[in-house]
Amino acid sequence: MNLALADPFAIAQDYPETTTGHLFNGHACALRFNRKGDFLAAGRIDGVVVIFDVETQSVATKLKGHIRQIQSLSWSHCGRYLLTSAQDWKCIIWDLKDDTMLRMVKFEAAVYMAELHPANHLKFVVSLYEDQPLLVDATENITRKNNFSSIPNRDADVEISEKQAAGDAKTATTCALFAASGDHIIAGTNKGFLNIIEVETLKTIFSTKICTGVVIFLRLTNSGRDMVINASDRIIRTTQLPNLTADPDTITIEVEHKLQDMVNKVSWNHVAFSSTGEYVTASTYNNHDIYIWERNVGSLVRILEPTKEEHGVVEWHPHRPMIVACGLESGKIDIWSIIPQQRWSALAPDFVEVEENVEYVEHEDEFDIHPQEEIQKRRLDLEDDVVDVLTSKALQDTNGEEIFRMPVNYGLQDSEGEEEFVTVGRGEMRRKSPTEAREYLLNSEVVGSTDENQKRTVKKTKKR
């Protein structure tokens, strides 16, 4: 509801410009915002998933269940459930209402990526390392896993050559996700094919060779109409998804833009869409830069100021010009955003900011002196507008769906008995003292003497 008051130029700013801080709580290696953008899930290399409150930049909760590096994260539409996959060959669906494991599913291989069904939080698709991809239905207590083929769909009447057959045998799905409707799975293979699989029948209804290398990563926009493909041939491709429910023969997927760095020929660690899909951002391999392209014309608009390390996962906030990326070496989550300018006219209501000199014209009655009561009376008489203090316009936001509110645990810091280590030098570790629980907080945001206050707080509590 702050939009009406916000600086229009600040709203018009689409992409972030400067680093505004960082989050740190363990070595993060996977990131994902929830749909509303108020929480950021960060998977760590020790298997813990930390959920940050984006507003306060503090830890909302920690989920402990995995024992190896987190591979991917996927939020349910309502924001209550989180699917995590890790290198311990497991996927866990968490219920964030009470931070419990709703389902744990074990696989026969390491998981590349797992994505939740857009409507059903107990259904997901996983792509496995050197194994068949699976559609997992955990609605009932017994988990049903159905594998689907990675082999591209070819015309039935064309004979498959020996070479092709050999290639097919080695084909594996490297990433898979649901289309926005949830009726189709979009899967990318290590041979550069893009397969579209109907969920109901698990038949591949359409395939196309989209790139020459391995499809590393796929991501849809919030609307589900556009897709970005990261491939090992160092080119990021964006496409518009066709209507998948139409006759399979009429489906075509055309590459809209090929985004690449022609000069440096860098390859891309991770890609993400901006909130509206107008921009694409990517982190670079062996490089510290984060690129932002404008998708309309496919031009590079910005390279974010580099930080000290190479970044792995990069994510764009679902409705703010804010990019987060986690560093590969330290696991620190860097944040790029916009630093808003205080408009001084907001502080002094009698003043307005004008572009150029304005000649002052006095109104006829401007300095007339009226008796106080008359002014008061006139003022009160003017107050005949209809006011509506009750009904809110934003009703359509909810759409009648259940709104999930994550419970706030005010006692988290008190009950936290977890040992955490901080590096104090090369190869040196030190146990973090409980008084330093604020380490992960955003340093740059702390105003003025807050630090001092905080220390005093600590001392006082100790005395007690």
Add this chain to the structure above:
Amino acid sequence: MSDYGDSADGTPAPPHQRSPKRRRVYKDSENSTPRYSSPDGIDEHRPYHSSNLDDRRASNDRRRSRDSDESDDRHDRKYRGHTTSRSSSRADTPRSSQSHSPLDPPSPPQYKPLRVNYKQKFILRGHRKGVAQVRFSPDGRWIASCSADGTIKIWDSATGKHVRTLEGHLAGVSTIAWSPDSNTIASGSDDKTIRLWRRATGKPYPAPLLGHHNYVYSVAFSPKGNMLASGSYDEAVFLWDLRSRHQMRSLPAHSDPVGGVDFIKDGTLVCSCSTDGLVRVWDTATGQCLRTLVHEDNAPVTQVRFSPNGRYILAFTLDSCIRLWDYDLGHCKKTYQGHVNKKYSLGGAFGVSGTDGFIVSGSEDGDIVFWDAQNKNVVQRVSGHEGVVLWVDTCPGATGMIASGGLDGTVRIWVDTDEEETIGALKLEDEAAVNGYALDINEAGVNGDGMGGVTYENGAFGFEHDTPRDDMSVDGGGSSDKEQPGSDTVMRD
């Protein structure tokens, strides 16, 4: 705890249009009255007060009849302050002006006058000093009240039973707020701390929120429950991250004590107000000031509240007005008058009757006043409290219950009733009463010195040095004429 007036005086003040500096008064109200409110101000209220008290019994009927013969007054735009009672003149004027407006009704063609009929249901006794704030929990099941005696009490809103007393603050508690899940209470106290309490056990969370350099006047939970806004006498507004309990942001807010803070329902905006006469609207995410609202008279603003839909801000000012601001346009949309508010930080709330909104507030003459939010008419006045009604809150949900707390140390629950028969007023005694605390109302609240001898259990802080809620008082120094030109002069005519 030296003289805080000094620091305030140190700030450069523009020469004109600045209301004189307010100063917190440490002695109890009545003793030092001459210091902060003009004697004639008091005198002026007295006749009003008494006359109204006299005919209050019949006031309901009178109100109806007045509504019915409204048409007679329609074109009478003159103030009739002399001839009729004050309330009726106040009530009629806006209505008559409205009927003059040619652009008036594309809206409801036949405006059905809002009608409420509140009756007292319970009196909750137990606080040993004035009750500064009363708040319904968001689920409507509980009422929390905080008092200058340093305690917070939780009551069952349906039965009026005392559930729990939260003790731990070292000085009077000026403000409380419920977390959105109704399980936690935040309280701000004159001991400069903010504490969080578990509703179910009555125990505080171990570490209080420290950081304010002076009395904490106002706290508000963000709708998600992850943040707390607090306003203090030290002129700052802080945003706290409640998970890590650290101060997240300090809003360089005001040049005078901050009286009230509130969150908008989606949590993106915070508003704050101060006795410097400003209401400021802040962006929660960035900490930027987005808008400042100031009325020409620059009257000290003691409380602010967002409307239920978040489109307006209700501001309580010490010129006996409550103003409804459209903060987007920066215009004052409505001015509600008819209560007395000259030295206390009174609080009120929005309520719903049928489909219409009303505004309810306490008054320093002991009444609770209800206004039609649309036409600014006073639709009901109820009395019951002996002394100032400091705070009124409406119950969320359809029950239409309201609760009030006053300087007499009681919390009262009122219900809207159609029946004319009175509800048997149930008097529920808190166990504190059984424990033998003095419960004489007159002593407990109205005459402030009645409790001079009571010392808080903690021993360290005698109440002589403590400040109960008669604290947003104005050190007017006889200049109240300048401060409230509108309302006063209108009355004198």
